[in-house]
Amino acid sequence: xxxxxxxxxxxxxxxxxxxxxxxxxxxxxxxxxxxxxxxxxxxxxxxxxxxxxxxxxxxxxxxxxxxxxxxxxxxxxxxxxxxxxxxxxxxxxxxxxxxxxxxxxxxxxxxxxxxxxxxxxxxxxxxxxxxxxxxxxxxxxxxxxxxxxxxxxxxxxxxxxxxxxxxxxxxxxxxxxxxxxxxxxxxxxxxxxxxxxxxxxxxxxxxxxxxxxxxxxxxxxxxxxxxxxxxxxxxxxxxxxxxxxxxxxxxxxxxxxxxxxxxxxxxxxxxxxxxxxxxxxxxxxxxxxxxxxxxxxxxxxxxxxxxxxxxxxxxxxxxxxxxxxxxxxxxxxxxxxxxxxxxxxxxxxxxxxxxxxxxxxxxxxxxxxxxxxxxxxxxxxxxxxxxxxxxxxxxxxxxxxxxxxxxxxxxxxxxxxxxxxxxxxxxxxxxxxxxxxxxxxxxxxxxxxxxxxxxxxxxxxxxxxxxxxxxxxxxxxxxxxxxxxxxxxxxxxxx
Amino acid sequence: xxxxxxxxxxxxxxxxxxxxxxxxxxxxxxxxxxxxxxxxxxxxxxxxxxxxxxxxxxxxxxxxxxxxxxxxxxxxxxxxxxxxxxxxxxxxxxxxxxxxxxxxxxxxxxxxxxxxxxxxxxxxxxxxxxxxxxxxxxxxxxxxxxxxxxxxxxxxxxxxxxxxxxxxxxxxxxxxxxxxxxxxxxxxxxxxxxxxxxxxxxxxxxx
Numbered sequence: 001x002x003x004x005x006x007x008x009x010x011x012x013x014x015x016x017x018x019x020x021x022x023x024x025x026x027x028x029x030x031x032x033x034x035x036x037x038x039x040x041x042x043x044x045x046x047x048x049x050x051x052x053x054x055x056x057x058x059x060x061x062x063x064x065x066x067x068x069x070x071x072x073x074x075x076x077x078x079x080x081x082x083x084x085x086x087x088x089x090x091x092x093x094x095x096x097x098x099x100x101x102x103x104x105x106x107x108x109x110x111x112x113x114x115x116x117x118x119x120x121x122x123x124x125x126x127x128x129x130x131x132x133x134x135x136x137x138x139x140x141x142x143x144x145x146x147x148x149x150x151x152x153x154x155x156x157x158x159x160x161x162x163x164x165x166x167x168x169x170x171x172x173x174x175x176x177x178x179x180x181x182x183x184x185x186x187x188x189x190x191x192x193x194x195x196x197x198x199x200x201x202x203x204x205x206x207x208x209x210x211x212x213x214x215x216x217x218x219x220x221x222x223x224x225x226x227x228x229x230x231x232x233x234x235x236x237x238x239x240x241x242x243x244x245x246x247x248x249x250x251x252x253x254x255x256x257x258x259x260x261x262x263x264x265x266x267x268x269x270x271x272x273x274x275x276x277x278x279x280x281x282x283x284x285x286x287x288x289x290x291x292x293x294x295x296x297x298x299x300x301x302x303x304x305x306x307x308x309x310x311x312x313x314x315x316x317x318x319x320x321x322x323x324x325x326x327x328x329x330x331x332x333x334x335x336x337x338x339x340x341x342x343x344x345x346x347x348x349x350x351x352x353x354x355x356x357x358x359x360x361x362x363x364x365x366x367x368x369x370x371x372x373x374x375x376x377x378x379x380x381x382x383x384x385x386x387x388x389x390x391x392x393x394x395x396x397x398x399x400x401x402x403x404x405x406x407x408x409x410x411x412x413x414x415x416x417x418x419x420x421x422x423x424x425x426x427x428x429x430x431x432x433x434x435x436x437x438x439x440x441x442x443x444x445x446x447x448x449x450x451x452x453x454x455x456x457x458x459x460x461x462x463x464x465x466x467x468x469x470x471x472x473x474x475x476x477x478x479x480x481x482x483x484x485x486x487x488x489x490x491x492x493x494x495x
Numbered sequence: 496x497x498x499x500x501x502x503x504x505x506x507x508x509x510x511x512x513x514x515x516x517x518x519x520x521x522x523x524x525x526x527x528x529x530x531x532x533x534x535x536x537x538x539x540x541x542x543x544x545x546x547x548x549x550x551x552x553x554x555x556x557x558x559x560x561x562x563x564x565x566x567x568x569x570x571x572x573x574x575x576x577x578x579x580x581x582x583x584x585x586x587x588x589x590x591x592x593x594x595x596x597x598x599x600x601x602x603x604x605x606x607x608x609x610x611x612x613x614x615x616x617x618x619x620x621x622x623x624x625x626x627x628x629x630x631x632x633x634x635x636x637x638x639x640x641x642x643x644x645x646x647x648x649x650x651x652x653x654x655x656x657x658x659x660x661x662x663x664x665x666x667x668x669x670x671x672x673x674x675x676x677x678x679x680x681x682x683x684x685x686x687x688x689x690x691x692x693x694x695x696x697x698x699x700x701x702x
Contacts, residue, residue: 088623091623153626153627153630154623154627157622157623157626157627157630158622158623160622160626160681161621161622161623161626164622164681164684167684168684169681169682169683169684170681170682170684171682171683171684172684200678200681203630203678204674204678207630207633207634207674210634211634211637211638211641214634214638215638215641215642218638218642224647224648225642225645225646225647226645226647227645
């Protein structure tokens with residue numbers, strides 16, 4: 001019979017490699033946010049950097065953000081997962097080194113080679129630049145993505161190895177014996193279930209991504225080897241959507257692991273939890289057609305599948321996690337600090353950010369909304385107020401001086417600045433989408449400029465808040481590696 | 496009556512020898528090599544499988560000693576990768592059909608330089624190494640198949656374009672099925688390595 005009582009576990013500090021991941025994440029996140037601000041300033045007509053630089057920055061911002069949130073998510077996943085299974089530090093470090101090599105290749109391709117075909121590198125654009133960039137620049141960009149993918153394949157293979165060694169198979173890592181049989185209370189902890197899911201979907205996504213990248217590289221140099229553009233788009237979005245979707249499933253492990261330490265209530269893997277993760281393991285791989293709903297040449301059944309699974313996949317993990325968090329916090333007497341605030345608000349950001357995608361996943365809405373700023377409104381809410389908030393929550397947790405340490409007024413102000421800045425910034429995206437402002441345009445019509453200007457002010461507020469978060473993390477780095485109680489116990493328990 | 500391991504090895508060795516000789520007969524070669532798909536996807540893999548099964552019949556201490564003397568698992572994997580890559584090249588197929596020396600080289604190299612080193616190396620590889628070999632092989636197979644499908648020219652002088660196209664499709668389908676199978680083995684917990692003994696304790700499972 002399953003028992004659901006909380007068992008306190010010692011609070012472990014982060015290994016140097018995790019700290020290295022987080023430091024790289026901080027620096028790159030900040031840089032990418034500055035790039036984002038530059039784009040909004042350009043659309044606001046506050047600056048005039050020109051189309052070429054706008055699209056170069058957009059390419060870097062997209063590729064950089066996808067890559068860096070994956071690195072930050074991997075750091076959270078690895079930190080907690082290694083407390084249950086035996087992971088290889090060498091492979092973890094190798095992934096970071098390989099990632100940085102890939103980043104250098106991408107930077108060189110964009111900054112030196114002028115490549116600016118967006119991170120989605122949609123076929124046949126990289127190979128048909130009309131003289132705007134060279135063949136070598138396109139190859140360097142796609143090669144950089146390929147290199148980054150190889151690092152993540154290695155990381156996931158190591159995670160798969162460790163989970164199989166400890167639990168006996170990925171099916172057991174997802175808790176299938178407890179899901180399909182009697183719940184004996186021995187299901188793997190949420191961190192293991194989530195890591196197993198991410199490993200499965202990312203291995204599939206990365207192999208598909210590598211295949212289309214290699215084919216596009218061949219086509220780049222030997223164009224007579226023609227690629228079906230529709231197939232290429234399908235494969236790119238399969239890989240891209242799986243990969244970016246997986247980052248929040250890595251980061252949410254911080255919520256599963258840290259919130260229970262505050263409230264001393266367990267977050268166990270019960271049947272509903274396990275069922276939602278298994279369902280999402282499958283659905284995450286079939287949800288990508290919502291990016292292709294405007295491509296009428298795809299078979300109708302394929303698009304309908306995207307529509308239906310898009311609806312279904314919005315909910316299982318989100319509801320289970322959101323409801324679970326509320327049950328853990330409700331009347332627990334939790335003491336709010338920067339970490340618990342950020343983790344709790346991340347679930348709000350995740351829920352709110354998923355809704356515009358849910359709406360956009362409706363075929364009739366998609367026809368008019370998909371190429372507007374509505375979609376950046378969705379993924380910026382989801383990633384910034386959802387995933388990135390989890391990352392900052394985790395960082396605050398690692399460097400909290402002691403369990404009773406109080407946050408300074410600047411930190412609290414930065415928290416509200418982060419929430420208000422993100423909401424204002426993303427709402428102006430969403431409202432622009434509602435007003436049919438197209439996305440990926442360097443220059444905006446005068447009627448659209450007021451929305452862009454409002455967004456720019458909110459981005460500045462957001463950036464200032466993130467600077468405080470990063471400054472706090474970097475100045476207290478020495479604490480991150482130590483083992484001590486960090487979570488402030490809930491009032492009912494502490495007294 | 497229960498077979499002892501030496502009886503099992505002798506019978507298995509005899510069976511493999513017969514299969515090898517059968518594949519080498521002119522009738523079998525003509526039939527297999529008449530189509531690109533059968534040549535690449537039946538005859539060549541069968542030669543590798545013969546190498547794999549034959550190597551597993553060798554005593555474990557002998558396998559260990561060869562592995563130790565020749566530099567460990569990684570050189571063996573590299574040899575297998577290069578040898579298998581060579582036989583994926585269209586001109587290697589043409590050479591095997593037109594030049595008896597190349598045909599003999601194929602019959603020797605696929606069991607000896609692909610099957611044999613893979614079995615020896617496999618014992619020492621963890622899931623990371625095995626996963627690397629599988630994902631590398633599967634992506635290569637898929638991409639090569641795709642290239643065969645979309646190639647604007649006949650890549651082999653000895654085969655027609657439609658044969659090349661169907662071989663390409665079989666490779667892509669094979670890659671997808673192999674990937675699903677490999678992923679399936681992870682779900683049930685196979686192939687974590689290293690040193691995973693098979694049922695007889697004499698060799699290793701390739702999953």
